Amino acid sequence: MENKKSFILITGSSLGIGRCLAINLSANYNIILHGRNPERLEETKSMCSKENRQLLLAFDLVKVDEIEKTISEFIIENNISISHYGHCAGYMKMIPLKMVTHETINTTLATNFISAMLLCKVLTQRRINLDSLKSVVFISSNISNFGAKAFSLYASSKGALDAIMRCLAVELAPRVRINSVLPGAIQTTMTETIFENKETLDRMTGTYPLGLGKPEDIYEMVNFLLSEKSRWITGQQFTVDGGRTINISG
Numbered sequence: 296m297e298n299k300k301s302f303i304l305i306t307g308s309s310l311g312i313g314r315c316l317a318i319n320l321s322a323n324y325n326i327i328l329h330g331r332n333p334e335r336l337e338e339t340k341s342m343c344s345k346e347n348r349q350l351l352l353a354f355d356l357v358k359v360d361e362i363e364k365t366i367s368e369f370i371i372e373n374n375i376s377i378s379h380y381g382h383c384a385g386y387m388k389m390i391p392l393k394m395v396t397h398e399t400i401n402t403t404l405a406t407n408f409i410s411a412m413l414l415c416k417v418l419t420q421r422r423i424n425l426d427s428l429k430s431v432v433f434i435s436s437n438i439s440n441f442g443a444k445a446f447s448l449y450a451s452s453k454g455a456l457d458a459i460m461r462c463l464a465v466e467l468a469p470r471v472r473i474n475s476v477l478p479g480a481i482q483t484t485m486t487e488t489i490f491e492n493k494e495t496l497d498r499m500t501g502t503y504p505l506g507l508g509k510p511e512d513i514y515e516m517v518n519f520l521l522s523e524k525s526r527w528i529t530g531q532q533f534t535v536d537g538g539r540t541i542n543i544s545g
Contacts, residue, residue: 301325303324305326305381306356307434309338312383312478312513312514313330313381314339314510315510316518317339318343319511320514320521321349322344323347325347325350326348327350328350329352330353333353356410362413367423377428378427379431380432382410382433383434385406387449388449404455408456408459411433411459412459415473430521431473432473433474434513435456435457435475436449436477437478437479437539438453439453439457440477460530464530472520473529474531476535477536479507479508479536480503480537482508502539503537504538504539507537508536512537
């Protein structure tokens with residue numbers, strides 16, 4: 296057991312916030328790079344620090360029936376343990392209620408919420424991961440506490456994510472700490488279609504006192520929450536949105 300190497304699991308490492316987290320965290324930790332696209336995971340790996348190890352886990356979280364088996368086998372086959380977990384995988388589709396389908400509901404909930412709960416289940420099972428898991432950070436969204444047209448599905452999935460964060464923080468204490476980071480508008484591949492329209496971009500920018508965010512802004516908070524510097528913090532939502540949610544003038 297002593298020769299097991301400890302890793303951080305970052306879901307959604309292919310692009311955006313997840314890629315940023317993986318690259319920066321790789322300077323100090325071994326990282327499991329998770330995503331659906333093997334080629335993009337290889338790209339992420341090429342940008343990571345060579346001082347530590349990176350393992351690739353190409354798997355679609357929509358396949359919720361296979362999550363427990365897949366991650367369990369991955370841990371055992373690689374003779375590793377997972378001490379920290381960042382859930383960055385996300386699916387966002389702006390869609391009004393009249394266009395919502397059973398498929399979009401399933402895809403959104405599976406990626407944003409159900410997978411996170413199942414991964415926590417596996418990572419807290421002693422026979423699979425010993426007592427290795429110490430800290431978890433979910434990437435939620437500031438919209439989970441508010442409302443916006445065409446965001447009902449995405450917002451509800453993030454609201455559910457924050458709800459299980461609070462419950463698991465109590466259930467798994469004191470061994471595991473769990474918190475959420477709620478970003479505002481971050482310029483990533485997932486949000487690029489929103490910002491393609493200049494009018495929309497200008498309008499949104501005007502509502503953010505500190506301007507739109509970058510993935511690096513989220514990394515700093517996640518790095519703190521995963522570390523022992525936050526040893527007395529659990530069950531909390533940390534909004535990192537450039538002041539958007541306190542700007543009642545916009």
